[in-house]
Amino acid sequence: MKVALVQISPILQDINKNFIQHLEFIEKARKQNVDLVIFPELSLTGYRLRDLVPEVAINPNHHNLFHELKQLSKEISIVLGFVEEKERGQYFNSAAFLSNGKTLHIHRKVFLPNYGMFEEAKFFNQGKIFSAFQTPFGKTGLLICYDFLHYGANYALFSQGADIIIVLSAAPGRGTSEKQAFASSHMWELMGETISRFSTLFLIYCNRVGFEDGKSFAGGSFIYNPEGKLIARASYVDEDFLIQGINLKDLSKARQRLLYKRDNKPEVILRSLNKAVIENEN
Amino acid sequence: MKINPLFTEKILTKFIREELKKFHFEKAVLGLSGGLDSSVAAFLCARAIGAQNVLAIIMPYGKSFQENFSDAKKVVKILKINSKIIDIKPMLDTYYSKYPIKNRLIKGNKMARERMSILYDFSSREKAIVIGTSNKTELLLGYGTIYGDMASGINPIGDLYKTQIKQIAKHLGVPQEIIKKSPSAGFWPGQTDEKEIGIKYEELDKILFQIVDLRKQKDEVISMGFSEKTITRIAEMIKKSEFKRNLPPIPKISERSVGHDLLFPYDWGK
Numbered sequence: 181m182k183v184a185l186v187q188i189s190p191i192l193q194d195i196n197k198n199f200i201q202h203l204e205f206i207e208k209a210r211k212q213n214v215d216l217v218i219f220p221e222l223s224l225t226g227y228r229l230r231d232l233v234p235e236v237a238i239n240p241n242h243h244n245l246f247h248e249l250k251q252l253s254k255e256i257s258i259v260l261g262f263v264e265e266k267e268r269g270q271y272f273n274s275a276a277f278l279s280n281g282k283t284l285h286i287h288r289k290v291f292l293p294n295y296g297m298f299e300e301a302k303f304f305n306q307g308k309i310f311s312a313f314q315t316p317f318g319k320t321g322l323l324i325c326y327d328f329l330h331y332g333a334n335y336a337l338f339s340q341g342a343d344i345i346i347v348l349s350a351a352p353g354r355g356t357s358e359k360q361a362f363a364s365s366h367m368w369e370l371m372g373e374t375i376s377r378f379s380t381l382f383l384i385y386c387n388r389v390g391f392e393d394g395k396s397f398a399g400g401s402f403i404y405n406p407e408g409k410l411i412a413r414a415s416y417v418d419e420d421f422l423i424q425g426i427n428l429k430d431l432s433k434a435r436q437r438l439l440y441k442r443d444n445k446p447e448v449i450l451r452s453l454n455k456a457v458i459e460n461e462n
Numbered sequence: 463m464k465i466n467p468l469f470t471e472k473i474l475t476k477f478i479r480e481e482l483k484k485f486h487f488e489k490a491v492l493g494l495s496g497g498l499d500s501s502v503a504a505f506l507c508a509r510a511i512g513a514q515n516v517l518a519i520i521m522p523y524g525k526s527f528q529e530n531f532s533d534a535k536k537v538v539k540i541l542k543i544n545s546k547i548i549d550i551k552p553m554l555d556t557y558y559s560k561y562p563i564k565n566r567l568i569k570g571n572k573m574a575r576e577r578m579s580i581l582y583d584f585s586s587r588e589k590a591i592v593i594g595t596s597n598k599t600e601l602l603l604g605y606g607t608i609y610g611d612m613a614s615g616i617n618p619i620g621d622l623y624k625t626q627i628k629q630i631a632k633h634l635g636v637p638q639e640i641i642k643k644s645p646s647a648g649f650w651p652g653q654t655d656e657k658e659i660g661i662k663y664e665e666l667d668k669i670l671f672q673i674v675d676l677r678k679q680k681d682e683v684i685s686m687g688f689s690e691k692t693i694t695r696i697a698e699m700i701k702k703s704e705f706k707r708n709l710p711p712i713p714k715i716s717e718r719s720v721g722h723d724l725l726f727p728y729d730w731g732k
Contacts (some may be wrong), residue, residue, distance in 0.1 A: 193731050228724040264711040353473075391480050393728040396473055417472065 181182035181317050181428065184217040185401040185412075187420040189390025192226035193298075195236055199224060199245050202260065205421065206252055213425055215417050216257040216317065218400075219283040220388035221325050221350040222273060224262040228392040233303045237265035240283060241275060242256025253278035257316065259386075261324065261348045264288065266305075273304045275322045275348045277315065285313040291330050295396065297352065310336040318343035318428060325349040328385070329371060338379035343431050345375065349387040353398030353417070361416035365400040369410070380434045382426060387443040389419055406434035463671055465626050467633030474618045475510035481592060481616045482511060483652070484732035489590035493577050493611070494518035495648060496533030498640055499619060500595040502627055505634040507593055508541040516543040517590055521577045524551035527648055533640050540637070541596060545582075550576045570649025574610025582613075591615040599624040602670055603696070604703020605647070605659065611641055612706060623667040659699075669696055 186205045190198045202219065209217040216352055221227065224245075225236040231269035240246040240262070249382055257279040264274035264286065273289040288307030291313030306388035310333050312321040321344070328334065328347040337345055353362025368385060381403060389399040401414040414420035435441050472547055474642045482488065489703055490507045494500045509517045536544040553576055554569075563569065585592045594614025596606050606612040619627060624645065631641050644654040645663065669688055672678040673696070680697065684690050712721045 190729055191732065192729050228729070230726045230727055232726065232730070356469050358468045359464065360466070360472070362469075391477055391729070394477070396477065417476070 181215040181426050182213060183356065183384060183403065183424050183426055184212070184214040185384070185386045185403075185420075185422040185424075186217060186219050186223075186403045187387060187389055187399050187414045188220070188223070189388060189397070189419060190220075190226045192228065192392060193232050193236055194226075195199075195224055195238075195245070198226070202249070203252075206249075206256060206258060208421065209423070210252075210256045214256060214423060216259070218346060218384060218386045219258075219260040219348070220386050221261040221275070221348040222263065223388070224349070226392065227350040227388070227397075228231055228395070229263070230299070230303060232261055232270075233271050237263040237271050239265050240286065241245065246276075246283075250278055250281050250283065254281045259271055259346055259348065261350075267458050271303065272306050272307060273300060273324060274307075275324055275346075276278070277313070277320065277322060277346075279315060284315055285311065285320075285322065287311070287324065289324040289327060290333065291326040293326045298422065310340075312337050312340035312342040315344075318431070320344045320346060323347045325351060328375075329367075331371075331375070334375045334379060335449070338375075338381065338441070339444060339449070342379075342381055343428070344382045344384065346378075347385040349385060349401075350396040351387050351398055359416075361400060362396075363400045365398050365416060368398075369402060372402055372404045373408050373410070375440065376404035376406060378440055380406040380431065380438050382406060382431070387414075389417055406431050407438065463623070463667065465629055467630045470622070470626075470630055471506070471509070471633065474506050477489070478507060478510035478593075478616070478618055484729060485591060485615070487589060487591040487615075489515045489588055490593050491515060491517045491519065491581055491583055491584050491588060492591040492593040492595060494520050494534045496520075496527075496530035496535075496537070496640065496647070498601075498624075498627055498631055498636070498643075498645060499597050500637050500717065501533070501537045501640050502631050503593050503595045503619055504537055504541060504543060504630075504633065505636060508543055509634075514544070515590075516541070517584065517588055518543050518545045518575075519580060519584060520545060520547045521550050521580060522547070523554065523573060524549060526651060529643075530648060533637070533643075536637055540635075546686060550580070551622045563669070566650045570647060571607045571610060573649070574607035578607075578610050585615070593618065595621060596620055597624050597627050598622055599667055599670060599696065600664065601707060602674060602703075603699045604706045605655065605699075606706070608706045623670065624663045625667045653666055660695075665692075666696070669693060670703045673697065673700075 259277050261275050264272045275287045277284045290307040292304055294301035312319045319341045321342040353364050355363030357363040372383045384403050386401045388397045400416045403412045405411050412424035414422040522531050581592045592615045594617025596612055597619055600606045646654045672683045683693050714722050
């Protein structure tokens with residue numbers, strides 16, 4: 181299968197312009213026979229919305245833009261980020277997987293960063309669950325940015341049988357290093373390498389670029405294969421459109437050598453987690 | 463404390479380009495003193511948007527600070543940016559002949575605000591955004607004039623300590639003599655930052671880095687070998703100057719108020 185990562189800089193609040201940009205990249209991907217095109221976190225709206233959250237919120241069940249995207253998904257699967265108004269006045273930082281004319285899944289960001297320069301929990305409701313779901317490419321899980329940095333979230337998707345984890349991100353860069361990239365980009369790659377290898381799955385990370393209020397999104401979108409090898413990386417900081425072929429047979433190959441999936445014991449982990457929850461309550 | 467100068471240049475020039483585009487400017491205007499910070503800002507602007515789109519205004523007070531004046535002209539010549547020399551002596555002297563005062567700090571602040579007012583005037587005339595030239599060290603200590611040199615449309619160098627500005631200056635090719643000379647606010651002859659603050663920039667930046675970037679407690683920094691007196695004074699300077707880094711407080715009356723809970727992004731719609 182062919183995957184496209186659309187590393188762009190959405191315009192804050194301007195859904196219509198962003199939607200047009202989505203259409204352009206979907207078309208570009210379709211022309212190159214891409215099966216799955218992935219956009220970053222909040223790709224329809226921009227990231228640092230603050231009080232603009234209600235203005236850009238949509239309900240994907242009855243919104244014309246989503247209707248149009250679903251039509252397009254008959255030819256190419258689409259993953260994008262948006263502000264979801266699930267019920268009236270209840271806003272989520274969400275990601276949708278569209279395929280075959282349908283919304284296969286909506287993930288609502290669970291871990292909302294709310295420290296330092298981040299203030300998501302002030303403006304968004306928290307998602308409640310991580311669910312892997314069936315897609316034409318295998319079982320898939322969606323994570324949004326800070327979700328991915330919690331290994332339990334990845335573990336949940338792995339234990340549900342995910343072959344692919346897709347991370348939509350809007351990660352601002354921090355720190356410089358020897359590399360021509362923000363030091364913080366290394367943290368994401370470290371997690372990508374670790375999760376992909378120790379869960380034997382494809383880890384696809386799509387970050388954005390551009391500045392919002394002086395914060396520079398770091399780019400550097402990537403794909404790791406199920407053996408923890410980096411197979412593609414987009415440019416750091418600059419806009420990019422990355423197309424990469426993925427061989428799903430690599431999953432079987434990796435799982436013959438690395439037995440984490442076969443030997444996983446979610447029931448033991450769950451029992452242990454229950455113990456932790458009970459003990460933490462006291 | 464070490465930065466990657468090439469990558470930092472890339473981020474800062476990209477920032478300048480993107481901000482100008484977002485706020486519909488094609489040009490930038492900045493006050494060029496001949497000191498390190500404004501020289502670095504000028505180099506970054508020239509690289510980001512092209513020399514033809516940069517206007518440097520050199521604003522001496524009469525014939526004082528000849529060395530800075532010639533260094534500023536050197537920068538203009540190297541970069542081939544547009545420039546204008548505006549002597550602020552007549553304006554200042556007219557004012558002070560009517561309201562005389564001896565305090566040189568008060569006078570220096572007035573000079574900084576005169577320059578700011580000229581920059582904003584040229585911002586409108588030329589449709590050019592005002593580029594800030596305050597570094598992170600100055601911003602943290604409040605070593606600048608509020609609504610004077612601290613005022614700007616965008617400040618590309620505000621997250622770089624003075625010693626980091628030196629690193630990027632070398633990389634950008636800022637003349638050695640500008641990098642080497644003692645930094646000064648230029649309020650009076652012989653004034654230098656290090657004399658006035660009472661500590662070398664190298665040591666000062668190391669301390670600020672520990673306190674601010676690494677969030678170290680006072681006793682931890684002292685145990686690294688810095689004097690308690692110095693640490694206390696620096697901590698006090700940061701505390702006392704918080705007002706310079708914020709908009710003035712507004713007493714809250716209504717349900718939704720400017721400065722309290724009207725929370726829109728700066729880049730609204732951009």
